[in-house]
Amino acid sequence: MTLTSFAYLFFLPVVFVLYWLLFKRDKNWQNAFLLLSSLVFYAWWDWRFMALLLFTAGTSFFFGKLIAESDNEKRRKGLLVTVLLLNLGILVYYKYLGFFIQSFVDMFSLAGIELSVSTLNIVLPVGISFYTFAALSYDIDIYQRKVEPTKDWLAYFAFVTFFPSLLSGPISRATKQLPQYFQKREFSYDISIAACRMILWGAFIKLCVADTLGVYIDTIYANMNKHNGTTLFLAQLLYTVQIYADFAGYSFMAIGSGKLLGINLLDNFNRPYFAKTVTEFWRRWHISLTTWFRDYIYFPMGGNRVSKLRWMFNTVVVFVISGLWHGAAYTFLIWGALHGIVMVIERQLYGDKIKNLTSKFTLPNLVRMFITFNLVSIAWIFFRQNSVADAVHVIKSMFTDFGKPYINLQMFAPAFIALAIMWLKDLADEYGWRLKLLNNDRMVVRFVTALLLICYILLCGELDGNLFIYFQF
Amino acid sequence: MKPLYKLLLVLLLLFVVLLGVDFLVGRVLDKMADKLPDQSEVGLTHLSVKKVDAPVLIIGSSRARHHYNTRQIEDSLGMHAYTIARDAHFVSYQSAVLNSVLDRYTPKVVLWECGLNNLFSKERDAVHCLHPYYYDCDSLRSIIDKKEGASMAVKMRLNMYRYNGVASNILMLSRSAARPDTMQGFLPIKGNLKGNDTILKMPEVVADTVDAVRLDIFKNTIKRMRDQGVTVILFDSPVYELENPHRNMASEQAIKDVCAQYGVPVFDNRYLDEFRNSPEYFFDPTHINKEGTTVYTPIVIGQVRSVLEK
Numbered sequence: 001m002t003l004t005s006f007a008y009l010f011f012l013p014v015v016f017v018l019y020w021l022l023f024k025r026d027k028n029w030q031n032a033f034l035l036l037s038s039l040v041f042y043a044w045w046d047w048r049f050m051a052l053l054l055f056t057a058g059t060s061f062f063f064g065k066l067i068a069e070s071d072n073e074k075r076r077k078g079l080l081v082t083v084l085l086l087n088l089g090i091l092v093y094y095k096y097l098g099f100f101i102q103s104f105v106d107m108f109s110l111a112g113i114e115l116s117v118s119t120l121n122i123v124l125p126v127g128i129s130f131y132t133f134a135a136l137s138y139d140i141d142i143y144q145r146k147v148e149p150t151k152d153w154l155a156y157f158a159f160v161t162f163f164p165s166l167l168s169g170p171i172s173r174a175t176k177q178l179p180q181y182f183q184k185r186e187f188s189y190d191i192s193i194a195a196c197r198m199i200l201w202g203a204f205i206k207l208c209v210a211d212t213l214g215v216y217i218d219t220i221y222a223n224m225n226k227h228n229g230t231t232l233f234l235a236q237l238l239y240t241v242q243i244y245a246d247f248a249g250y251s252f253m254a255i256g257s258g259k260l261l262g263i264n265l266l267d268n269f270n271r272p273y274f275a276k277t278v279t280e281f282w283r284r285w286h287i288s289l290t291t292w293f294r295d296y297i298y299f300p301m302g303g304n305r306v307s308k309l310r311w312m313f314n315t316v317v318v319f320v321i322s323g324l325w326h327g328a329a330y331t332f333l334i335w336g337a338l339h340g341i342v343m344v345i346e347r348q349l350y351g352d353k354i355k356n357l358t359s360k361f362t363l364p365n366l367v368r369m370f371i372t373f374n375l376v377s378i379a380w381i382f383f384r385q386n387s388v389a390d391a392v393h394v395i396k397s398m399f400t401d402f403g404k405p406y407i408n409l410q411m412f413a414p415a416f417i418a419l420a421i422m423w424l425k426d427l428a429d430e431y432g433w434r435l436k437l438l439n440n441d442r443m444v445v446r447f448v449t450a451l452l453l454i455c456y457i458l459l460c461g462e463l464d465g466n467l468f469i470y471f472q473f
Numbered sequence: 474m475k476p477l478y479k480l481l482l483v484l485l486l487l488f489v490v491l492l493g494v495d496f497l498v499g500r501v502l503d504k505m506a507d508k509l510p511d512q513s514e515v516g517l518t519h520l521s522v523k524k525v526d527a528p529v530l531i532i533g534s535s536r537a538r539h540h541y542n543t544r545q546i547e548d549s550l551g552m553h554a555y556t557i558a559r560d561a562h563f564v565s566y567q568s569a570v571l572n573s574v575l576d577r578y579t580p581k582v583v584l585w586e587c588g589l590n591n592l593f594s595k596e597r598d599a600v601h602c603l604h605p606y607y608y609d610c611d612s613l614r615s616i617i618d619k620k621e622g623a624s625m626a627v628k629m630r631l632n633m634y635r636y637n638g639v640a641s642n643i644l645m646l647s648r649s650a651a652r653p654d655t656m657q658g659f660l661p662i663k664g665n666l667k668g669n670d671t672i673l674k675m676p677e678v679v680a681d682t683v684d685a686v687r688l689d690i691f692k693n694t695i696k697r698m699r700d701q702g703v704t705v706i707l708f709d710s711p712v713y714e715l716e717n718p719h720r721n722m723a724s725e726q727a728i729k730d731v732c733a734q735y736g737v738p739v740f741d742n743r744y745l746d747e748f749r750n751s752p753e754y755f756f757d758p759t760h761i762n763k764e765g766t767t768v769y770t771p772i773v774i775g776q777v778r779s780v781l782e783k
Contacts (some may be wrong), residue, residue: 112668193483447490459637
């Protein structure tokens, strides 16, 4: 079940109504029902991996308790390392083992030694990168004494398995989300209405922008050699938009679903393509992941309180790890490294001014945005392509093989109208312009806007289409 | 009123208004679909399901649409002919359209270019563009349900869902996609193979399995046509280059078995001598061009005659 599936259209309202009508007695009832709903949601996808999810939640809960009970620093560290190895071990097995073995075989092959290794067909449990990180944040926070361990296992399991964020985030953090499960949630009309708007907007940009553009992009990339560089350039620009609409759309739907059940999830996107530098881009893109890496990898490595050379190294390493988090492939590694390198260069160019760039609508800022958008777009080429060779082919063609781009008006028209609506809303939100539709003061306007968006989704959205791009991670 | 009930009431109101709008939109689109030009893809589907009445039908995907000169076949057989093939729409679509035709009338001859490889589960086989006709024909509905699941019966209650993805074409009356050079559904292509195009890049379907649902749909359609006394002839038209050495034969065999069971002749014309090493007859490795059709159609006519004269 995905958040845009037909099943979810029934699942969420049923959970919502039962939650607020039958299970509102106290927090234990609410948590128990959330846990049950989350397990049903996950099992709908693949029940075989439910044990893995419960194992991760169980070990992190148990080890968290042990870490907190111990006063011996060595033992505390040992326990943390054990739980990290346990859970990261599972992640590595499912996500990276095939990649490592293949790299090993390739390395020998370069030296002229052919190794015969049977291909590992390991199925990646959906959401594993997201819930593992959520669970690990709890143990690390306890180790760093940022959070007290809980005895309420029900609350903890409900937190780790919370279905709106289970499959593709936002990555939950114990410090921020867990306390919400320790108290009874109260229904709020205003919050629920705002949540419905978020879900609707998320569904609109996912189904009408991301998925409709996806049809074109997939068509082009499936026959890459048949298309000229101009078409590949256009497809790449559109992919830059697609991945934003896809992931931000999912995040809005997840956050909205969480709000409907009285749980606030972390914000994940803040109009990233209005960023004026790549550094700023990462403060606006996949915020829950960026802050996770910042707090648990970048800061422990010394952050920026180290020598310049060490800081450069730290930055690139963190982004390479971030790239590998997305997938076990050289393309992701290069994608991460490119971002790290550009951030280092930006820091050299701007110095400390990088933190204080104004957000006004000025020509220099527009130029900065344009450059940042294109840098990010070029990096996405590595993210999207199946191999480094394909990515290099796309880049080469873009700058050498000019021609008439392949455009299918029938396919494009609905996507571009939706894209224009999304862009206008983001523009208005970014600069505080008064363009309120879904949250207009007048009820009629709100109602009609919601109705039109639903009609547009039903008529022009890609309803039987793609999964979320971030599902594969 | 309690806040929760207030919210549920607002959502209920939205849903009721949505149903009203949906009813109106559905009516408007139903009317507009009738006015689509037949030379457009969406218009051709509408014609195929609702209007076509020719005794000779040519059906398939792009290879059927571009390879069979309908008028030449009509003149030769002395019966009205029409091509109801649509680009990139394969066995299930073609079967659903044929079933909708059989619900309305019984054609005398059906020339079916179904593509011998098209039963593989990894090959595309969408029936999405038939959603607007879900309630028009029982057999078409059962094919959509088989392909897309039982939940379609609920989804299709919404008119806007039925027209999903097709509405924009209808609202533009499909003018931008209309091809005025289409003649009775036949659309010749101009141009020749060039450079890299001469290398055959057919998808290499290796070790894939035959899609059981697709095979079942195909078999039932063949059976129904034969039961109603339709002369069905299967074709696979020329491709440039030699046989793909990696081709898995399972799909081909499954189709041939069904045809043998129901007495349907199969003409596998993919490797005809006339077309082998003749790039001037091809637009790309899998489509023959206008010049190619002038050579190919007479061959087809001869093959049809040989069947009809038996």
